[in-house]
Amino acid sequence: MVAINSVSNYLSLLDEDQLELKSYSLEKLDSCVDEFWSEIASSSIDKIKSLSVNKQFPKHELASLVLSKVYYNLSDFPNSMEYALSAGSLFNVLSKSEYIETLLYKFIDEYIKLRTSTNKDTVINPHLESIVMGMFDRCFKEGSYKQALGIAIEARRLDIIEKAISQSGNVNSMLSYCLHICNVSVNNRHFRHSVLGILVNLHLAQEKPDYLSVVQCLIFLDNHIEVATILLSLIKKDEESLLLAYQIGFDLFQNSTQQFLLNVRNRLPPVEKKSTTTTTTTPASDSMEIDIDSGNEKSGGSSSFEQRLERLHSILIGDVSIGMNLEFLYRNCSTDMHILQSMKTTSELHKGAIFYSGTLFANALMHAGTTRDTFLRSNIEWLYKSTHWTKFSAISSLGVINKGHIKESKSLLKTYLPGASVNQTPYSESGSLYALGLIHASHGEEIIDYLVEKLHINNAILHHGASLGLGLAAMATGRDDLYEDLKSVLYNDDAVSGEAAGLAMGLVMLGSGAKKAIEEMLAYAHETQHEKTIRSLSMGLAFLMYGKEESADTLIEQMIGDKDPLIRYGGMYAIAFAYCGTGHNDALRKLLHVAVSDGTDSVRRAAVTCIGFVLSRQPEKCPKAIALLAESYNPHVRYGAAFALGIACAGTGQRDALEILKSLTTDSVGYVKQAAWISMAMVLIQTSKELVPEAETARKLFATCISDKREDSMSKFGAVLAFGVIDAGGRNSTIQLHSPSGHKNMNAIVGIAGFLQFWYWFPMTHFMGLALTPTSIIGLNKNLEMPVFTFKSNCRPSLFAYPPETKPSTTSSTNKIETAILSYSRKNKLQSSRSAMNIDQDVEKKEKEEKEAKEKEAKEKEEKEAAKAEEKEPLFERKSNPARIVPRQLQYVQFDDARYQPIKKSPAIGIVMLRDLTPNEPEQLVVKEKPETKQETVGNQSGTATATASLPNATTTTSPTLPEPSTPEPFEFTE
Structure with a gap:
């Protein structure tokens, strides 16, 4: 065929009249x-x-x-x-x-x-x-x-x-x-x-x-009716279906709200309460054993419908999950006490409340949920220094340490609760009520009435702790009666109580989007003159928009267009709560626009910070979105950029985020470095140096910052909190804003947002305890007991191992001080020393060369030993129930036990129901570890019969206390 070079002959046919030619x-x-x-x-x-x-x-x-x-x-x-x-x-x-x-x-x-x-x-x-x-x-x-x-x-x-x-x-x-x-x-x-x-x-x-x-x-x-129907049908069937029902119950407790669980339980047949007596107090098991063991049949046969239903109720109430997590955190606590002692030493050297409070916060986070308060009991004299709001923070820290210890919460804090002693100060009483809320966070059915009772005491300081405690305990319940009680406190128009009441109203109505609450809170925010109250109401309005997405747009537009910067500040968090984890383009566009255009630094800081919430499900996108903002001329924007990275990339160890944060740790502004330290710890939580080499470097940087006398105090405070975050929960907890199944982790999102308010009020630091999730796999059998079973982790043990503990310095040699030499002495000795100078130089040179050779030889020897040790390290390890499993380790987990197989197909962090493949053989159960019951006596105060110490009261006459500083004498200033 001849190649065609032009289509002019075909184009000419378009001018013909015949339709066939045109076609x-x-x-x-x-x-x-x-x-x-x-x-x-x-x-x-x-x-x-x-x-x-x-x-x-x-x-x-x-x-x-x-x-x-x-x-x-x-x-x-x-x-x-x-x-x-x-x-x-x-x-x-x-x-x-x-x-x-x-x-x-x-x-x-x-x-x-x-x-x-x-x-x-x-x-x-x-x-x-x-x-x-x-x-x-x-x-x-x-x-x-x-x-x-x-x-x-x-x-x-x-x-x-x-x-x-x-x-x-x-x-x-x-x-x-x-x-x-x-x-x-x-x-x-x-x-x-x-x-x-x-x-x-x-x-x-x-x-x-x-x-x-x-x-x-x-x-x-939010279909609790269908969930209850499925659970009820499953517990009536065979044993396989029963295990599935229990597993669903554990998943519900992990992923749903307190109100949703209550609605499911109300749709199930009621369970008759059996009278039980407790003996000794344990951090993990007494209350749990009563609920669990009461449903076991002595005969060992198949359980009746009533027993199955009772166990299901105990799961949905949360007794089993909370008890198992307490047991796990207590027995696996690996806190490095040397770090805490070094922080305490620093706080004593600087004589500043910021370092004292920082050490208390770090200790609370390091021991969150472990019930271990060894550090507090070992430093009673140091704790006597706390006064006023510092005492409030110190006592409320017990709530973070004993988080989830709901059965014994009042016993743990009975020394400090209102009415326990005539010598109590309102600060310690208020702190104990706040601690109750932290212990019962999102699980406060047993304590809500008690907190409401204390809310009616006419004392603004007590109202502060009671309001915060009530908001945490009744989180997301949407109860109108509690909202009205808190509103009455708000209308007292007191800045101290109003600050807590505004936040608590938002926490109680979390995610409800109630129009009445929105109208009342917004109206009072415009009426009151107290900045603390306006800010707390703005945050409360943000809590109301949790998970509402496009339904929240009307309120968001109203808040970000307000003339009051405090309400615009809350508008940024309203965007964060409404669109958390969605990566919504319009939400990001609004935040970025405010970040570069608003005239108030606090609003711009909040806008940049909230980008981290919106991108929390897509952490790889956050460093790119934040990179330019991290180089802003405005330090508040840089501060927000640091926290945005910490929130979005928490627990990922992402390199791009760490590079930006490392550059911010050398910033010239103290509070920017503070945010960088804390965010770096959030990114590196539960990472090892083998997995992320920067993890070891970061710990050294934290320690260097704390001990450096030239470092800014705000930066040091950030480094202290960073140690608390990176070692949170005895190094067995992480920060996850979303569960593997895709659900938002409500406690984590609220916890981090509340924690960020420490910029204005230090006790809000304790909210970080809500954001911590134990990282474990706990296997249970049909009787809700922990059997002995193992599974395989197909990776090197060092990849996800605990970081090594720091060793205290053993060298006691002091640095030599140069002797001052006067000019006339130097002149007389100058000529006599010249003759020996050349000989001395040769000797020094030879000694230096020998020293370098020895150092080089020692270094090579260490490298060989390290390589040899690495060669011997096994390629896998066996994990025993209950086991610490980091989220990134799940991909290597293989259930290969000969007797037990999980109901879930894919490994997941949390409680896993196990199918017994040989049910006729006797089972071996895990022996639970219980702390010794201790009785502390400090001064004239007797401690509670628990594993916690009794913190001192400022008014105790027989206890060593620091005198209050006296007012300076009047004087006249003259130039």
């Missing part, structure tokens, strides 16, 4: 348009257009197709798409050409844009609809069901979503994939709930439904 011309042009498009465009495009618009011309669709291809080659995609739509069926979506593939993606993007438009008058071209439907048909024919599902989710086509899943041939896999996509990619809350409803129906339609996944969807949908 023939278009057919030939269509076959070679990709090669001669420039010639067509330059001479005959208008002629082809006239044929395209002439509906009487039989080949007008072909003319449109030729025009579409010409415009495609001209990169004029809008015109190309327009004429492709006019081409009708000639635009074949089944074709694999580059032209078809490119325009298909353009059409899909346009279709998605129109489907997601907020304009109700938007009309979709029927030809566009047919092209997209043709694309879906093509995906189904080719078996590309995930591609079809992804497009359908973006285009919000519920019918195609259901069809793609049901026709895929692997329904369970597609259901899991769709649930993951919903949690990560779908920004519209209403549509996401619609998809989850479809997933629930498809799950339940299966022959063997995956009830674990069904319940996860129902938690998102």
Whole structure:
């Protein structure tokens, strides 16, 4: 065949009158348009257009197709798409050409844009609809069901979503994939709930439904009725279903709110309470053993329905989970006490309340949930120094240390609770009420009435602690009666009590979006003159918007447009709470705009910080979004950038984030370095030097900062808190804003947001205790006991091991002090020393060379020993129940025990129900570790019969106390 060099002869046929010749011309042009498009465009495009618009011309669709291809080659995609739509069926979506593939993606993007438009008058071209439907048909024919599902989710086509899943041939896999996509990619809350409803129906339609996944969807949908129905049906079936019901109960306690759990329990048949007596107090087991053992049958047979129901109630109440976590944290506590002692020494040297408080906060975080207060009992004399609000912080720190010890909370704090002693100060009493809230956070059914009673005592300082405690204990319950009690405290118009009441009102109504609460809190924020109250109400309004997404936009716009910067400050957190973890573009756009445009530093700082909340599910994006802000001229923006990285990248050990934070640790402003230290600890929590080499370097930097006399006090305070965060929970807890199943960790999100308010009020530091999650795998059998079982971790033990403890310095040699030499003595000795100078120099040179050679030899020897030790390290290890497992270690976990297999298919942190493969053989249970019951006597104060010390009271006459500083004498200033 002869190669064609021009299409001028075909183009000339377009001028003929005969329709057949024009049609023939278009057919030939269509076959070679990709090669001669420039010639067509330059001479005959208008002629082809006239044929395209002439509906009487039989080949007008072909003319449109030729025009579409010409415009495609001209990169004029809008015109190309327009004429492709006019081409009708000639635009074949089944074709694999580059032209078809490119325009298909353009059409899909346009279709998605129109489907997601907020304009109700938007009309979709029927030809566009047919092209997209043709694309879906093509995906189904080719078996590309995930591609079809992804497009359908973006285009919000519920019918195609259901069809793609049901026709895929692997329904369970597609259901899991769709649930993951919903949690990560779908920004519209209403549509996401619609998809989850479809997933629930498809799950339940299966022959063997995956009830674990069904319940996860129902938690998102807040459908407690269906959850209760599933649980009730499962506990009536065989033992396998019973274990599944228990596992669902543990997952519910881990992922749902206090109110949701209460609603589920209310839908289940009630359980008769049995009278029980306790003996000794333990940190992990007494209350738990009563609830668990009372349901065990002495005969060893299958448990009755009542016993099964009783155990399920104990799981949903949280007694089992809390007891097991306390047991795990107590027995595995690996806090480095040398670090705490060095902090205490620093606090004594500087004589400043900031270092004293910092050490208390760090100790509380290091021992959070472990019930170990060895450091406090060992330093009673040092604790006597606390006065006023420092005493408030010291006593409330017991709430962080004993977090979750709900059965014995009053016994632990009975020395300090209101009315316990006439010598008590309101600061210690208020601190004990705050501590009760920290112990019962999100689990306060047993303590709420007591806190309400103390809220009615007419004392502003007591109101502060009682309000904070009540807000934490009743978090997300949405109880109107508690809201009204707190509102009455707020209306006293006192700055001290109003600050706590505003926060507590938001905590109680967390995520409710109650219109009445919004109107009342916003109105009072505009009326009051107290800045503390306005700020707390703004944060309370932010708490109300938790998880509301687009439903919160009205309030957000109102808050960020307010003239009062304190309300705009709360508006930033309202965005963070409404869109936490969604990565929503509009939310990020608002935060970035405020970060560079607002005239108030605190608002800009909050805006940058809240970027971390929005990107918390996509930590890899945060360093890129923050990089330029971290170099801002404004130190408040740099401060916010540091915390944004800490929040979004918590526990990831991400290198990009660490590089930015390391540069901020050398900042010239003290509070910027403070944020950098704390955020670096948040990023590096539960990482080892083998996994992230920067982990060891960071610890050395913290220690250097604390001991450096030239370092700024605010920077030192940050380094002290950083040690508390990086070693939190006895090095067995981490910070996770989202669970592996995709649910928001409400306690962690609220905890970090509350912790950030320490900028204004130091006792808010204790909120960090809420953000800490124990990292363990705890296996339980059908009787809710811990059997002896092991599993395999297919990685080197050092990869996720505890960091080595620091060793106290053993060298006692003092630095030599140079003797001062007078000028006349130097002159007399100068000439006599010159003759010996050359000899001395030779000797010194020789000694230096020998020293360097020895150091080099020792270094090589150490490297060889390290390499040798590394060679001997095993490639895996066996873990015993209960086991410390870091989130990043889950991918290496393999359950290979010969007797027990978990109900869950994939490993997950938390409590795992175990299926006994040999139920007729006797079981060996894990022996629980219990601390010794101690009785402390300090001065004239007797400690409680628990494992905690009695902290001193400032008014105790027989205890050593520091005298209050006297008022200086009057004087006159003269220049």
